[in-house]
Amino acid sequence: MAIDFEIPQEAKNIREKVRRWVQEECIPAEDRLKAGEPYKQVLGDLRKKARAQGLWCPFIPKEHGGMGLGPLANALVQMELGQSHLGALSMNSQGPDDATMLTLLAHGTEHQKEKFLKPLLNGEKRICYSMTEKAAGADATGMQTRAEKKGNSAYVLNGEKWFSSAATAADIALVMAKTNPDAPRHQQFSTFIVELPNPGYRIKRNIKTMAVESELSHIMGGGHAEIEIADLEVPAENLLGGEGNGFNMGQHRLAYGRLRHGMHNVAMAQRALDMATKHVTARTTFGKKLSERQGVQWMLADCASELYMARLMLLHIAYKAEKGMDLRQENSIAKVFLAHMVHKVVDTAIQLHGALGYSQDTPLASWYTHIRSQRLVDGPDEVHRWTVGRNVIKAYEKFGTTASATGGDLL
């Protein structure tokens, strides 16, 4: 059979273990934080326990201390972890660290891996990624931050960055800067490893966003920093992946990150729908349970459809990744779909909870304000739809049908 949705037993076992981990350890630990227990204590306890069970860095190869999961098993794991904001953190699989660790693994020198990657893999340090500037975001080739060579031993960076997630929690930053303005557009930029804190990389503020924040947000990496880069001296040995390769490495990193967000969205939407269903089966209005109203059942059905489509997309992409197939079109389609999907499901869950959904007594309000960013990060909707649309036209021109750009090559 060409298409087989049977998941290998080993992957099923891992998913089951992670599901139990999230339900029995991470979600209850959220209450410890709410009760005021120190974050470091709660996360430290969780990480120790997770690691002892072999639940650590799911996507990192075993020889580097991770679980060595392939794309399918990792997708299944991430689709569980996103149910709790402590899920990914507890297994050292949180963004933006995870994708950045992969970049270091793929492009770092032995020295860089030893000095910078090892403590990240051990969960002793955090890392952030500084690409976006006020000057340029969706079109990152508009970045203005410059890196000038200082002899052969160092580079000096000047410019600005903003929306560097987790910068205030990070010990290391990957900073992109223009090294050669005369090179072809995508070869003008390089990536530098910067140790923090650093007087040349000055965090001006954590940008106030629409997201509901708690005191913990910034410690956990939920904050997004504006940064002034002034005479930031970086040793030449901290250049990552060679001069002119910054942009390609960034794209490599974003490709993984986009999928991980989507996988966490499935988990979050699933928990929101579970909460909504629990609520409507308990709540009575006008003499009837909410769950007995057809209108309410339709709302639940629409959420179920969204989740089903989301899961199928991710499984198909994981399948393509397992086979080493080109998945760029599906990645862009799914990136946009999954950001809207989670928004619709969480919005419905808020609606069905009534005023309780609007309050901060459930996590729904916080999720709702956080997930709005997903239509912007890692490429806004319009840029992905632009790419997808162009591929639709290309497919038609080549084959006389758009099917190969719409999942049609599945059949």
Ligand SMILES: Cc1cc2nc3c(=O)[nH]c(=O)nc-3n(C[C@H](O)[C@H](O)[C@H](O)COP(=O)(O)OP(=O)(O)OC[C@H]3O[C@@H](n4cnc5c(N)ncnc54)[C@H](O)[C@@H]3O)c2cc1C
């Ligand atoms: C919560 C959050 C976290 C982030 N974390 C990081 C991080 O850790 N590191 C980092 O480097 N960056 C980060 N970013 C930045 C993010 O990657 C950028 O916001 C994103 O790339 C969009 O860039 P921009 O905000 O400059 O929008 P712009 O480039 O100014 O675009 C504005 C709008 O114009 C439209 N648009 C743009 N281009 C096109 C087009 N070709 N066709 C049609 N419409 C178009 C889109 O609607 C887009 O939203 C983060 C952003 C947010 C909101």
